Amino acid sequence: MPHIEVKKISIELPVFEVKARSLRRELAAIGRRNAIAAQDGKVTVQALSDVSFSLRRGERLGLIGQNGAGKTTLLRALAGIYRPTSGTIIRAGRTVPLLDITLGLDDNSTGRQNIRLRGLFMGLPRQWVAEHEAEISAFSELGDYLDMPVRTYSSGMRMRLAFSIAMSVQADILLLDEVLGVGDSAFQAKAKARLREVAGRAGIVVLALHSSAAIMELCDKALWLQAGSVRMIGKCHDVVREYDNFMHHRLAA
């Protein structure tokens, strides 16, 4: 049974200056190991601090917050790509991340070859490609383009391919980052229907979206991140209303 339990996680992202990355600096600092020398040029950004929440089957969580609030970092942590600096994440179920449509596709391979590549990255068996290729082809509406290299695709077409692949996996936990922004309105409607269906078959969906309307439409729960901390979590309508009020006041000010 899929569930996610996030307990007081914090993530510090190291940001390296070009100079700070060099071995020379590090070696030069050996002799004078003090707090300043060790920190020399290396800046850490507190991307998330003390974030806790839990999700059960069938829940659809929307992440909202301004740019840089930590939405993508949180999704990467949920995907197991970033290990939190402190705190724990307990996650059960097959997790499929779709975090950036421009990443994770090989530009020089065809759409069809990319289906295989993505399948292997997600640790799916060989038969999976054979079983789902037709379905992905139909859902993405790419037609003959599926046999063209991905570098010839428009961003909307890339998104359709990446999204269709992610949707065809029997995912228990689906993590999406702002991917619905691309693609025409017809595909967006289809994609939203598909997302509900995935959540409907007892899965968990976590998605980051800028549009309040889309969050209201797709999610039943929302988490408002501000500067890496949870500002508010709860029923989708309540959180989105508060967030919109807040943004409105900021605009007015």
Add this chain to the structure above:
Amino acid sequence: MMRAASVGNGLQDLYHGLGSFRLWTLLGWLDIRQRYARSMLGPFWITLSMGVMVGSMGVVYGTLFGQKMAQYLPMVGDGFVIWGLISGILNESCGAYINNANYIRQNNAGLWVYVFQVAWRQALMFAHNAVISLALMLAFGFPSLTVAWLALPGLLLLVANLVWMGQIFAILSARYRDVPQMVAAVVQIFFYVTPLMWRPDMLHHYRWILTYNPFGALVDISRSPLLGAAPSAQSWLVAAGMAVVGWPLAVFIASKKLHLIAYWV
């Protein structure tokens, strides 16, 4: 489930990486395909450029050293082909994580995959270069099979050693961007001090260069059988010893640092 770093988990990561062989063989092959896309000779450019190098260097140095070409050319040829594998894996492992940042930040496929990808890519290039070894055998005679088969375990042990070094270089390079340059410089030095263009018995002074050069042993176990000579037992011991010490070291470092790679690339 997030786990605390431990050596047990390090072994699990390694096992998981080995199990994803369909992924890293595909990624390695895609690299080759992309590099030689739309060129007429394709990957056989690897063979051609190596062949020209072996031919020209072999003739020049063979003459300089006053060697018989029938013995000298196969020695240099097989030596260069094997060194191509050594320098290829060591140098390109440095970019294993740096160059795959886009995959690493999108997937949680385990990080050994990218080190194996480099090794596989280089193994494919080695296979293309092996044509040169074959051509040299056709021209100058085949070694007897009773010895030649020893090249197989020799090559396997060689690659096993290169992969653990590759993992360590990959991690260091992701954190310190000077390491790729450093590795390139050191590998270049070893090219000259390893008996590739010269025979060990041609070195009258400074024997310690041989004694303390681990690549001498690695080249001995993989090349000597191709030339019809059994590698020395000492070379096998040194090579095996390196693997026995190196692998636990690489797995240990990986268990401590792999979770930071996503932050570093």
